[in-house]
Amino acid sequence: MKEAVKPGRIGEETFVVEEKHLIDFVSDGMPEILCTPWLVWFLEHAARNAVLPHFEPGESSVGVVVNVQHLAATPLGEKVVCRARVLSVDGNEVSFQLEAHDEHEQIARGTHKLRVIQAARLAKKVEAKKRA
Numbered sequence: 001m002k003e004a005v006k007p008g009r010i011g012e013e014t015f016v017v018e019e020k021h022l023i024d025f026v027s028d029g030m031p032e033i034l035c036t037p038w039l040v041w042f043l044e045h046a047a048r049n050a051v052l053p054h055f056e057p058g059e060s061s062v063g064v065v066v067n068v069q070h071l072a073a074t075p076l077g078e079k080v081v082c083r084a085r086v087l088s089v090d091g092n093e094v095s096f097q098l099e100a101h102d103e104h105e106q107i108a109r110g111t112h113k114l115r116v117i118q119a120a121r122l123a124k125k126v127e128a129k130k131r132a
Contacts, residue, residue: 011050047084068110
């Protein structure tokens with residue numbers, strides 16, 4: 001990284017719940033609501049947004065730990081704001097506190113850890129697995 005990411009730095013990701021973000025078992029009275037895997041996807045991107053400006057050319061990030069409580073349902077068409085606040089940095093690992101709010105309430109909270117990596121090095125490892 002160009003410079004160390006400082007605790008307190010915040011990354012955000014905002015989205016509107018679309019059909020592709022809904023649970024896939026809407027029937028028997030289940031409403032059309034945001035599914036947890038998509039919520040986690042957006043929370044992870046909020047964390048990445050906090051560190052992205054600090055990357056050197058060729059660096060990227062991978063998630064290594066996710067712990068999220070999905071607290072409330074969010075219907076189709078609602079706007080959601082996901083925030084990730086840097087808690088600590090330990091070498092190439094960055095820890096975050098996560099939260100998400102829809103237009104009415106907090107819908108998620110948790111923690112996340114990502115690792116800053118060299119993209120080319122990871123690509124070599126993946127290619128070796130594909131050949132094996």
